[in-house]
Amino acid sequence: MAGAESLWQQAQSGTKLTVKERRHVISYLLSSAPNETNQKLADVFQVSEAMIRQDKQIIRRNLAEEVKREDIGLVLADILINARNQIRDLERVKAKLEADGQLASRLYKETCVCIFDLENKRIRLTQDLGFYPKNASSIAPNQYMFIATVNKETGKVETLPKEQLNAAQESSGEGRLLTDGFDALDGEGEDEQEVRRVDITDPSSKTVRTD
Numbered sequence: 001m002a003g004a005e006s007l008w009q010q011a012q013s014g015t016k017l018t019v020k021e022r023r024h025v026i027s028y029l030l031s032s033a034p035n036e037t038n039q040k041l042a043d044v045f046q047v048s049e050a051m052i053r054q055d056k057q058i059i060r061r062n063l064a065e066e067v068k069r070e071d072i073g074l075v076l077a078d079i080l081i082n083a084r085n086q087i088r089d090l091e092r093v094k095a096k097l098e099a100d101g102q103l104a105s106r107l108y109k110e111t112c113v114c115i116f117d118l119e120n121k122r123i124r125l126t127q128d129l130g131f132y133p134k135n136a137s138s139i140a141p142n143q144y145m146f147i148a149t150v151n152k153e154t155g156k157v158e159t160l161p162k163e164q165l166n167a168a169q170e171s172s173g174e175g176r177l178l179t180d181g182f183d184a185l186d187g188e189g190e191d192e193q194e195v196r197r198v199d200i201t202d203p204s205s206k207t208v209r210t211d
Contacts, residue, residue, distance in 0.1 A: 004028030
């Protein structure tokens with residue numbers, strides 16, 4: 001079968017295409033010239049508008065079946081390869097403008113914006129398809145700060161959230177506010193408590209780790 005562009009030109013010159021050729025051209029026009037009206041297509045192909053609508057419906061149905069059979073990973077790979085190629089072409093233009101000393105030119109700025117926009121669209125596409133998380137915080141571990149007081153004589157450990165322990169001491173007026181590091185409660189002697197900072201990523205953990 002001849003190329004879609006060639007068949008389209010033949011149809012415009014009055015050549016009657018077969019059903020297969022017509023649908024091949026319509027499929028091509030859906031992506032290359034989406035604004036072509038059904039009325040114009042009907043006039044060029046010498047069929048009714050109802051036939052054009054039917055052709056488009058069949059083309060969409062066939063494409064849907066093809067997508068169902070296709071490995072979505074391969075589809076995504078093709079899209080990403082295409083995006084990478086476009087970005088590489090833009091980077092070549094950018095490099096040439098830099099070599100020519102046109103850093104302040106409008107074309108240079110527009111090229112930079114296009115590269116950034118394509119990168120954003122590439123990431124957004126992978127997010128929409130479920131390959132990348134949309135919220136990066138969902139994959140970042142939460143960090144919680146706890147203060148552990150260790151009695152050197154008994155070895156007993158009491159762990160409280162830093163804010164809660166500071167608030168309790170401040171309201172009671174006992175001792176000074178605990179801060180990060182190796183601070184100790186006021187007082188001297190063998191019963192003095194050693195206070196250390198403890199970082200854990202799971203607040204429900206039963207393990208107390210001191211640095």
